Amino acid sequence: MNIVLNEPLSQISLLFVSAAMGLLAVALLMFAFQLARLKDDPTESRFERYGFWVLGAGTLVLGIGVFLRGVAAQRVPWANMYEFAISGALMILTIYLISLRVKDVRYVATFVTGFALVTIFAAVSLFYVEVKTLMPALQSYWLVIHVVVAIMATGFFAIAAGFHIFYLIKAAGVGRALMDRFPDLRQLERVAYRFNMVGFVAWSFTLIAGAIWAERAWHRYWGWDTKEVWTFIIWVVYAGYLHAMATRGWTGKRAAVLGLIGFGAVIFNFTIVNLFFKGLHVYSGL
Amino acid sequence: MASSSRFSPIFWGRWFWRQLTSMRTALFLLLLLALAAIPGSLYPQRSADPNGVRLYFDQQPEIAALLDSLQLFDVYTSIWFSAIYILLFVSLVGCVLPRTQVHLNALRAKPVETPQKLERMPAYVTAAAKGDQLDRAEQVLRSRGFRVRRLDDSVSAEKGYLKETGNLVFHYSLVLLLIAVGLGGGFSFSGQRVLVEGDTFVNNLASYDAFSPGPLFFENELQPFSMTLEDFEVVYDLRNPANLGQPVDFIANVTLDDGLTNSNSDIRVNFPLEAPGANVFLTGNGFAPVITLYDGVGNIAFSGPVVFLPQDSNMTSLGVIKAPDASPEQIGIIAFFYPTAQELESGAYASIYPDPIDPLLTMNVYLGDLGLDAGIPRNVYALDITDLDLIAGRDGPNPPIELRVGETAELPGGAGFISFDGLKRFASLDVAYNPGGLWIMVFAFIALVAIVFSLSVRRRRVWVRQLAGKIEYAALARGDDDGLEELIVDLRKEIEGD
Structure with a gap:
């Protein structure tokens, strides 16, 4: 173990991350303008176009920041809360930008950009820690597999949550003039379902990978550690959501609410459980 | 009824x-x-x-x-x-x-008969027929993996049986997984043992400090082997100022003897040792100063390494020595160990670094009945001082004994001598076995693959009917399916060849 940490480089990485925050804020403004104009003019797309260019640039700059953090620490950049948060934001934005090529998911641009922005802001202002050596329990290739898939699942759940929110707004009949420009409820529900589906599979994998790692590191595959409990709860809630989508009378609003509860549990697991609950997964570094 | x-x-x-x-x-x-x-x-x-x-x-x-x-x-x-x-x-x-x-019935059955009113299906197109196109339809549907049934004036086809197969396999896997969790936990065991460098552990029930068996555990599950802790090493980060004193690796070097062969290997965090019938995990470590205690009449009342429990991240450690055979009076000692000692203003010590750079032992010495003869089990890591007389200690008549490696000190009042002969480390090892683990993993992965099929495969029925110069295409899906229209359009293109 001859790792030399590079805190100055980490500071440069922090600069990039902060710059990305600025770009995301600009993108968010553009998307907001777009929504405001869309109400009156369905052909409006200038702001949106610029917004996606800025969002792309912000993602790239964030990517450089995350990469430099990894170089500074000489390992994968997701071993404490600050790093989870910036890697998570990068993952959400990347998944979102790729999804744009597959499905029309422009409508949640404000939500996704806003969410990534808040995540990075929390990371930089609350969670920042200087680069540290990895404790022995984390020195495992499972850190790469288990965590990266968990972050990925979170990304998919987050985008789905955006669709759930717009679904509920539209279903409630609020802001008709604007919401009429959005796809119909069926379509919103469908896209949310697709993202949650991928998220659920990824989350299941994280759970299994975590159990395998726990067996190596803590000599039991499952011990109801607080983080394990919440991983389980999230899995069960999303399993409930998938069942709801196949149960008469439970699709639509109820399923959307379940999906949001699931995502709320994901956020709770990352913030409250990490910071305030006692457990073995005490890697916040704070 | x-x-x-x-x-x-x-x-x-x-x-x-x-x-x-x-x-x-x-x-x-x-x-x-x-x-x-x-x-x-x-x-x-x-x-x-x-x-x-x-x-x-x-x-x-x-x-x-x-x-x-x-x-x-x-x-x-x-x-x-x-x-x-x-x-x-x-x-x-x-x-x-x-x-x-x-x-199972559906898997054996042919696709259903073509319904009368195809136009009621969620996806439906119609066109003028150009010659007999049903043969072509049958061929196209087959090549797309549909199960096809040819009827008089129509073709009925279905695909996506894997969706339900995946769904069922997923749920059965969960049941099997739960059974594996239950049975595995039943036959499982885990035992803890603290080993000082040079000590040997023999795998039988009596050798464990603590042992927790599952409800179905039987003693023959413990396979014979012995294990000697040769050396325990802690690697500290010495290069990065922000992390000085942060451990980056714990390495327990052990020799394993299974009765036939001897093998030497390292146990590290995340890298357990595979011993016969169990895995051995490294769960903790600390210091074990080697101490010899001579009583008032010159006999050795205690000799050997003493396991000290770490109290903080700089490895300030607390240990207890009990010498019930000492004469004229029994001797009890509560000792602190500082791997790198620094004297505070109050005169007390603190450890400022976890590696033994300047190790120091300080001891409070007590005389009196240690209460070990009453047959009541006592915690070896604690000393009940209520009935004992403090003869050396911070609040006692004499200052506490302070020893560095190799030093010997005389106890006050001719109670004896004590020497700090050397320093060893100890490792806390967990020996654990759970036969369910492998099965749980297998069922979990089967469930994972099955759920992917269940969620991604689409179950679809397609009908093509040619009647009175008209050709009809219709499709129906199980559950929500936004690709039906597209499917019908594609099929029509391929069948009509344009």
């Missing part, structure tokens, strides 16, 4: 079973399970955090007793939590079994 009264037990039995196995109940039980799991993260659990439970009882005994009566310290083995997941699994089996029968 006319004979069965509305209120007969059979009626209610059936009613109850129908309710239990309905999707709505499954959904309800799932959400209930998620809710019921929450308290286990709010209150300390005996399984994960026994110290937390003890602390809770110390601090709030009344609330703790109340919580305990509700099994809130054992949520995941509690009656209510078990009731929920057992009901959930009964509901699951009750739902999946009949569906299996239906699915």
